[in-house]
Amino acid sequence: MLTKKQLDLLEFIHKRVQRDGVPPSFDEMKEALDLRSKSGIHRLITALEERGFIRRLAHRARALEIVKLPDAMTAKTGFSPRVIDGDRPDSIPAAAQSVSVAAVELNVMGRIAAGVPIAAISEVSHSVAVPQSMLGKGEHYALEVKGDSMIDAGINDGDVVVIRETSTANNGDIVVALVEDQEATLKRFRRNGSTIALEAANPAYETRMFRDDQVKVQGRLVGLIRTY
Numbered sequence: 001m002l003t004k005k006q007l008d009l010l011e012f013i014h015k016r017v018q019r020d021g022v023p024p025s026f027d028e029m030k031e032a033l034d035l036r037s038k039s040g041i042h043r044l045i046t047a048l049e050e051r052g053f054i055r056r057l058a059h060r061a062r063a064l065e066i067v068k069l070p071d072a073m074t075a076k077t078g079f080s081p082r083v084i085d086g087d088r089p090d091s092i093p094a095a096a097q098s099v100s101v102a103a104v105e106l107n108v109m110g111r112i113a114a115g116v117p118i119a120a121i122s123e124v125s126h127s128v129a130v131p132q133s134m135l136g137k138g139e140h141y142a143l144e145v146k147g148d149s150m151i152d153a154g155i156n157d158g159d160v161v162v163i164r165e166t167s168t169a170n171n172g173d174i175v176v177a178l179v180e181d182q183e184a185t186l187k188r189f190r191r192n193g194s195t196i197a198l199e200a201a202n203p204a205y206e207t208r209m210f211r212d213d214q215v216k217v218q219g220r221l222v223g224l225i226r227t228y
Contacts, residue, residue, distance in 0.1 A: 002070065008033055009044045010053055014066055020174055021162060021223035023064040024156040025201070033227060064154075105129055108160060112143035112176060112186045131202070136222065139165040143176065143186070150174070153201035155224065161186065162223035167216065174221040180214050189217065 002010070012032045016024040026038045035041060045064070048054045055065045095121060145159045155161065169175045169189040177198055178184050187198035187208075196215045197207045 002048075002053075005033060006044055006047055006051075006203060007040070007070065010048055010066070010069065013054070013064060017066060021221050022174070025152060035075075108142045108144060111160065112145060112184055135162070136164070140222070141219070142225070143164065145186065149200040149202045149205040150188075151202050153188070155186070155201070156226070160225040161221055163219035164222045164226065165219045167218075169217045169220055176218040176220075178216040178218050179208075179210065181216070184218065186221070 007027060009032075012029065013023055015023075016028075024032070026041050030036075030038050031039045033041070033044075045054065045056070049056060053066065053068055053070075055067050110165050140162060142162050145155055145157060145161055148157050155174075163176055171190050172191050174186065175189045176184060177187055177189065177196075179198075185198060187200060190197040190199060191212070194212050196210050196212050198210070198215070200207065
């Protein structure tokens with residue numbers, strides 16, 4: 001049986017993975033649960049892992065996978081894993097294996113920079129199978145990540161991100177941003193009046209500031225596919 005704090009944290013992680021395709025940061029979890037330090041989050045995550053509700057992915061920055069949810073939460077929200085581990089079927093927990101997933105083929109439109117922006121690529125390089133439950137409404141496409149500027153958001157070099165096409169974003173969304181019609185980058189979006197900040201999730205990279213007419217949102221992150 002979970003404590004209220006453990007249940008609150010599990011529900012918060014689940015909602016963020018469903019919304020963004022990646023888990024929240026430890027700072028975001030600390031703020032959401034109104035805790036004074038991240039050590040409390042570490043204890044809660046360890047407890048959830050010991051009880052079989054989440055799994056920490058080894059050698060991955062801030063990568064968490066929800067293995068199962070309590071019956072009451074499953075009935076309320078529904079559940080399917082959002083991080084897909086390729087080439088390791090024997091390592092997937094039984095609770096994850098039991099989920100029936102309908103797949104959709106998405107075009108991979110080239111590479112997107114998670115670091116210094118690279119030229120926007122619009123040609124299809126290959127396709128990838130994505131669970132239907134990850135997509136929802138609207139048009140979608142996929143991009144291969146290049147660079148490590150989003151590593152603290154659980155997005156690594158070589159990952160494939162699933163993007164829902166949209167020209168708008170809310171503060172905190174991870175988006176594909178087209179900068180001055182020339183460069184595309186994957187960053188967290190923040191708007192303050194007529195200024196747009198594109199934030200990295202790696203302290204080695206600075207936040208880049210632009211006028212709102214210099215940035216066009218091309219889509220919002222909804223999922224992540226990782227092959228080991």
